[in-house]
Amino acid sequence: MSHAFGIDLGTTNSVIAHLVDGRPVAIPIDGSPIVPSVVLYTDERVVVGREARNLELQLPERCIRSVKRKMGTAHRYALTGRELTPEQVSADILSALKRGAEKATGGPVREVVITVPAYFDDAQRRATLEAGERAGLHVLRLLNEPTSASLVYDRLLEPESVSGGESEILLVYDLGGGTFDVSVLEVFHGVREVRATTGNTHLGGDDFDEKLMQLFLDELKRTQAVDPREDLRAMARLRRLAEETKIRLSSDIAVHVREEFLTQAQGKPVHLEMEVRRRTFEELIEPLLESTVALARQALADARLEGQSLSRVCLVGGSTRIPKVRELLEEAFGADIHEEVDPDLAVGLGAAIQAGLLSGEPVERILVDVASHTLGVRALGQDDVLRAEPDTFAPVLRRNTVLPAVKVEEFYTLVPEQKLIEVEVFQGESHRASENTRVGAFDFPLDPRPENSPVRMEFAYDLNGVVKVSVSQPGTKNAKTVALALADAGKATQSLAAQSAVERKARALAARLPPTLRVELERLLDQYTAAEGASRERAEEALLDFFLEYEAEHREP
Incomplete structure (x- = not known):
């Protein structure tokens, strides 16, 4: 068990993880490894996480959420008769993670790696370090979130072609609750070089929630001539409803929304009831998603790949569960899309791997x-x-x-x-x-x-x-x-960590081929994966011949 921990200090949710028998594991706190980044201040205590999120519906004026967007600024929160800095609020979240991990593991939590958006500036990074110090933590390193996630995917896929002398180009697309990051990395002999990075520190799931909240407000105005914007409790309930609706629309095509006794108008209770279709939601957020794809294109252009091709896109951040995200990325890049790691946990798990490496711990492969x-x-x-x-x-x-x-x-x-x-x-x-x-x-x-x-x-x-x-x-x-x-x-199922270099190359190439050639390559690949012994060697030779012929025909003069 590792004595160093990795922390994803997120806008919407946070995660703390460590290595167990060489593999990264997110630590459950109050029954879940995903801890809402919500802090509620009462006169007697500071409440963090799921309990704070639940109490927000009754005490919205005492709650702070999405503090990550204020890190490194002069913003001040005034509540419960005192003034709080973003660094102090983040320190309270980190302290709660520390206490929860200590209770779960039975050991002290001191040395940590904390992740930050790659696009964070110096002031935001210094503010994160200060929050860690206030929480009584020794921050071994601030690790960029896309780089952190790449550590997990690298342990998952571990391409033999990389160790065999070929580099691989990854695009890590990280769309979280409040920030968006995209990085282009070159992996060579296990070394990661960030070739380019860009992003938007004010774009994420919170903005998608706002679109749904506006849809709810428009419906209340249209059907009941009610505008509850001045009712803090009603707005807190609508925000919760928007987030829940967004999550459900990632797995279903329509959601029936019903919120009773939302507020009052002329002495009568006001209810919200409507159906929200996935198609409607996607239309609302498509301009925001298109802006992330444009930033991803910019990152690839800035990376100046010069003949190297993008081999895979790794999805990170809970908002990548929205089906439209994958659809747009496939249309834009045509590369293999990978989402084998829980997008809410990927960054925290990667931070645990980095913490383990810094502490000299052995890190094993991840199988799925x-x-x-x-x-x-x-x-x-x-x-x-x-x-x-x-x-x-x-x-x-x-x-x-x-x-x-x-x-x-x-x-x-x-x-x-x-x-x-x-x-x-x-x-x-x-x-x-x-x-x-x-x-x-x-x-x-x-x-x-x-x-x-x-x-x-x-x-x-x-x-x-x-x-x-x-x-x-x-x-x-x-x-x-x-x-x-x-x-x-x-x-039909396979462990990606066990795929051979030949098989990976075939699958990566197939994604870029015209249909007729793709069918031929997939036929050869099916023969290869089904064969054993001498037959497998002959099938591998056939695949290699295909690679050589294709590369010879498409080599630039």
């Missing part, structure tokens, strides 16, 4: 089971207008998703009173359904509805290679679930 292929359905896309039948592959559950997993997407009927849809399930990475492997199909009769009515599709993928596909019509009782066993169930 992931989906080896993307799973999705045939759908009608923009490119299908001139085709005899639809051939667009619409992903539902992406490759490299940690298993077991449940993913949901929304589709829409094509004509009024549509009677039936044929659900055809495929696995593969091509944009064309016909170029992927067909897993199975079934018919789903529809209740009569207008054109463009939603159809909810859920994929539940277990560790045995079984996918349960559930289809339903929102607003009706019409639903159907079918279990499909993947043909390659024996290799």
